[in-house]
Amino acid sequence: MTGNNQHVWQPSHVQGVSLLELAEKFGTPLYVYDGAQIVERYNYFVASFDRRIPLAVKFACKALPSLAIIELLHRCGAGVDAVSIEEVELALRTGVPAKDICFTPNCVNFEEIQKGVEYGVIVNIDDLSLLERFGHTYGSRVGCGIRINPHIVAGGNPHIQVGHIDSKFGISILQLRHLLRIVQNYGIRVVGLHMHTGSDIYDPEVFVQAASVLFDVAEHFPDLEFIDLGSGFKVPYKPDDVATDIRAFGQTMSQAFLEFCERYGRMLALWFEPGKYLVSQAGYLLVEVTVVKQTVSSLFVGVNSGFNHLIRPMFYDAYHHIVNLSNPQGKPRIYSVVGYICETDTFAWDRPIAEVREGDILCIMNAGAYGIAMSSNYNARRRPAEVLVLDGIPYLIRRRETLEDLIAPQRTLSEVMQQHSPLRTHEHFG
Numbered sequence: 161m162t163g164n165n166q167h168v169w170q171p172s173h174v175q176g177v178s179l180l181e182l183a184e185k186f187g188t189p190l191y192v193y194d195g196a197q198i199v200e201r202y203n204y205f206v207a208s209f210d211r212r213i214p215l216a217v218k219f220a221c222k223a224l225p226s227l228a229i230i231e232l233l234h235r236c237g238a239g240v241d242a243v244s245i246e247e248v249e250l251a252l253r254t255g256v257p258a259k260d261i262c263f264t265p266n267c268v269n270f271e272e273i274q275k276g277v278e279y280g281v282i283v284n285i286d287d288l289s290l291l292e293r294f295g296h297t298y299g300s301r302v303g304c305g306i307r308i309n310p311h312i313v314a315g316g317n318p319h320i321q322v323g324h325i326d327s328k329f330g331i332s333i334l335q336l337r338h339l340l341r342i343v344q345n346y347g348i349r350v351v352g353l354h355m356h357t358g359s360d361i362y363d364p365e366v367f368v369q370a371a372s373v374l375f376d377v378a379e380h381f382p383d384l385e386f387i388d389l390g391s392g393f394k395v396p397y398k399p400d401d402v403a404t405d406i407r408a409f410g411q412t413m414s415q416a417f418l419e420f421c422e423r424y425g426r427m428l429a430l431w432f433e434p435g436k437y438l439v440s441q442a443g444y445l446l447v448e449v450t451v452v453k454q455t456v457s458s459l460f461v462g463v464n465s466g467f468n469h470l471i472r473p474m475f476y477d478a479y480h481h482i483v484n485l486s487n488p489q490g491k492p493r494i495y496s497v498v499g500y501i502c503e504t505d506t507f508a509w510d511r512p513i514a515e516v517r518e519g520d521i522l523c524i525m526n527a528g529a530y531g532i533a534m535s536s537n538y539n540a541r542r543r544p545a546e547v548l549v550l551d552g553i554p555y556l557i558r559r560r561e562t563l564e565d566l567i568a569p570q571r572t573l574s575e576v577m578q579q580h581s582p583l584r585t586h587e588h589f590g
């Protein structure tokens with residue numbers, strides 16, 4: 161497998177375990193993850209780079225922040241890239257040591273950065289005024305990474321490009337002089353340079369181009385320990401779709417990096433922060449067909465899930481391949497697959513799918529990344545369960561939410577009014 165093109169577009173089993181049986185056993189909607197594929201992709205990624213380079217892979221856990229997945233990748237050797245202090249805490253709780261966690265927040269207050277420093281994780285700072293406060297507070301005592309925006313526009317989807325000139329991410333390469341002044345002023349120890357220019361970068365050349373901007377900047381920083389090239393690798397969403405050729409990328413990038421290290425004068429560590437690449441294709445969302453509805457214009461398939469469980473089609477116009485597990489040999493017809501949320505809620509428009517009947521189980525593919533991660537309780541719907549298949553064994557790693565889970569943080573009006581009875585209010589103001 162491992163390569164990008166041998167992806168199976170007609171799934172029925174994961175490591176010999178039938179998806180239909182999983183749907184039956186655990187109920188639907190259900191997220192299923194193929195642990196073997198995640199491990200394989202991690203190993204394939206690492207093996208694509210020159211062995212002489214000290215490589216570190218930090219799993220961008222925002223893509224799939226489930227504890228068991230973070231732990232699985234950590235067992236393989238991966239660290240974690242966190243974009244919020246909560247993700248840092250999730251990773252620490254999972255047992256990932258602070259030294260393997262990098263924290264790359266955007267638009268957070270200084271207290272959150274301080275908390276990261278207290279936990280002992282490496283913080284990538286992406287704003288000049290925060291950097292100034294960092295220098296003012298820590299001087300040269302605590303090292304940090306700097307997130308640079310090289311303004312190389314990458315990725316096909318404008319929703320997920322973050323490297324353009326009016327992006328909110330990173331410190332602009334055009335502000336380098338200002339950046340250097342702050343660093344010198346406070347004696348800040350810059351131990352890493354970071355970039356992350358967006359998702360769905362298909363062309364390795366674009367990546368190398370952006371990296372070379374970082375390599376040029378690196379000459380101004382003598383204390384570097386790592387170069388963090390972020391992520392954004394594209395995965396295929398449909399048969400014959402293009403994907404980043406990780407093997408070729410690893411070779412080209414390794415060569416460019418080794419040459420850079422030679423110029424720089426010593427070997428640095430090379431970090432990446434893949435999210436989607438590691439988990440997207442390993443995830444399946446299984447849903448049940450509730451209605452098949454012929455209208456004057458379309459043939460709709462309604463399912464027992466919606467954008468509350470997988471928002472990418474509605475949010476990014478993302479394509480997710482859909483397969484009918486219950487009737488794989490059925491004659492394909494053209495359907496629009498829609499969810500149960502009470503507003504426009506479409507998983508797929510005008511899509512050929514093997515004939516669908518009410519009660520069939522559909523498999524929505526590429527659901528590992530930004531699936532459950534971006535789920536919500538909209539319409540008071542509960543989040544699905546998650547199953548991780550490892551060594552042929554399906555493990556329930558997140559139980560389905562209950563009504564109690566929705567209610568637990570809340571108080572009814574009667575309850576709060578009772579607590580603030582006239583007597584108590586009187587005492588309070590007295």
Ligand SMILES: *Cc1c(COP(=O)(O)O)cnc(C)c1O
Binds near residue numbers: 358
């Ligand atoms: C989102 C994000 C990633 C992961 O991006 P993918 O496209 O899922 O691989 C990595 N680094 C940072 C800083 C991010 O914000």
